[in-house]
Amino acid sequence: CFAQVSAEEAAKIEGVSLVLGNNMKHRIVELVENLHNDEKRQYVFERNKLSEYEELPVETYEGHTRAFLKVQDGCDQFCSYCIIPYARGPVRSRDIGDVIKEAKSLAEHGFREVVLTGIHLTSYFDEKNGKGLAGLIEEIHGIEGIRRIRLGSLEPMFLATGFIEELKNLPKLCPHFHLSLQSGCGETLRRMNRKYTPDEYRNIVKLLRENIPGATITTDVMVGFPGETDKEFEESYAFCRDIGFLWMHVFKYSPRKGTPASRFRDQVDNKTKEERSRKMIELALQMKQENFERFIGKETDVLLEKPIDGSDGDMEGLTPHYIPVAVKTSGDKSGEIVNVRLTAIEGEYMRGEPI
Template sequence: MKRAAFYTLGCKVNQYETEAISEMFEKAGYKIVDFEDEADVYVINTCTVTNLSDRKSRQMIRRAKRNNENSIVIVIGCYAQTAPEEVSKIEGVNLVVGTKDRSRILEYLKELETSGGRRNYVGDIMKTREFEELGVNVYKERTRAFIKIQEGCNQFCTYCIIPYARGPVRSRSEENILKEVSGLAHSGYKEVVLTGIHVASYGKDIKNTSLIDIIRKVHEIEGIERIRLGSIEPTTVTEEFVRAIKGMEKLCPQFHISLQSGCDSTLKRMNRKYTTKEYLRSVELLRENLKDVAVTTDVMVGFPGETDEEFNETCRFVEKVLFARMHVFKYSRRKGTPAASYPDQVAPQKKEERSRILIELASRMTLEYNKSFTGRVLPVLFEQEVKGKEGFMEGLTPNYIRVECKGDKDIEGQILNVLLREAKDDYIVGEIVN
């Protein structure tokens, strides 16, 4: 039996796509093995959000060949899409596919096995108008399933390479989404995460559906107890949106609303489509209408031209909003994006310093948010054993607080009531109650 191994870099969408491709290989008779093991075929799903992502992708390609020098190495994903020639030249790469036609990967592999050599199947993603179906029936993780509902992005933020890597917005049909969710519910999954490259754009390119419509329909599926949304835009959170979700008990009160900067002039240079005032109004709408809501976000430091005052504005705004969690990352210059040629690029040491300040602020906010829930009883979906702590299990509350409890492996996949006792840096120690 031939063996195949997979490695995923980057986002939840990439993870979903790797799961789907792994299933295709399994159905074709391959045994799926760990990436560190010897395999006949290695598939590396790459990311290109930062220069570091590119470098990691190249490292994993080389590692695959070291594991078995006679293996076939297939490179797919965003880095493959944006730099196919560069990827093709990496020693050991046999097949480059990109972010479309991945459903034909086995066909391409067969052709390669017959004729040998190297193949590059990367096409023009900007001309793609159809959503490519890559369904998942079984996840290796038993508690939470990611459902890809949308592909591509039309936003063209000045720092971002992703629209060029993923192409224009394509929405998945309601029928296929609901069929996949129903199958996962039947397999025992309690939580689904609706994800995509730009989830807020779902339905913009097809008739008679919208993000609200698909949430509503997933909400009706029996067996699904929790629904989460991938990252959304502040412009999505309107009064109409909040009114629509208010009665949806399965929709988790946790919203990841991308901020990027808390300074209006920086947001403008980034080509973000909102102001800090509009962002704050979205957060207020959620907090006024939903109980225990958690707002999480991403913030970038060191965008070209960001002055000390602009950075300080971001810090002040972030403290004003008080996020439950905040991911901080440094601007990375991406060739082919407008911001790469902007003047006043920020020095690496300045980015490092700003990043450290915001990460410390993020930790304080998370601790403050967690402390506000101590003494409360909340339902926790237990996901896995705590690494390095024998006899402890961890999981998430609906509002995305990570909780650790004494417990056995048999509670994995169960939703149990937990008394939240002691807030730590980024989790709470709890005790299961009947």
């Protein structure tokens, strides 16, 4: 992203001979090989020329548990703090045929869960085949060997009622949704150029929970956005508390050169950002605990990923709801899905007793 938005600056760094912007990654080997001694070259195209999805097929498969499958690139939303629309270019989606081919190959290599990712995943639309995100999920759902489909970060304003209703009939879809929030205060959201209100966000969560009972919600929250007063922060805090997130990634705002928010007056001082971040993280931990408590005694399945360092034969894995679980196993069982009962909370994990 730095190379794309600041190509000249990147080229001036000592030792840099080649600067490649986005959509040029697939040519990196060839361009490096063709570079002559002492030559300096730049291949960086303007945002409006980045219209094609850059296909970067996977050629090696390490591990065999969860695979991240990128299906979309770019963003047209221009949130006032974010450099991504400038750095990654406009929305473009991967051809559904290429996605299915890769998903089948992942299944053949033993991956049980695919996590669909993109910069702005909810904008996925394959024009050639007329399929949006729901259509893509349905296609992947039909692949033998794929047992779980998880969605990466979703933008709330793009989750229409019809979309949510389509999802409830797909049993392989994990009942865990990462809905980007950023702030629970309407006024802060407006300055962020986020295009929803807290009430609209709340309604999306309600709809998800009505259609997919027990669904867990995780999110990203920013503190210390320019102009965020104590009152606005308190509003955001109360909103998060009210939603009851399974987990929140808490970020302190930091200015990105070239974005509108970096030029806003009323930047919040570091000490205040630090205090708000600490308070929000405490809330995140508290809500995680409450969510975990809700699962005690429940039966679920766990996709085992890797041994827990320093434990006595425990492996860690995730449930469909995104609860991290420790399970005692005999030997390395990574990639296996086991049925467990969740019996206790042990630090960052829940204990899963095999059934």
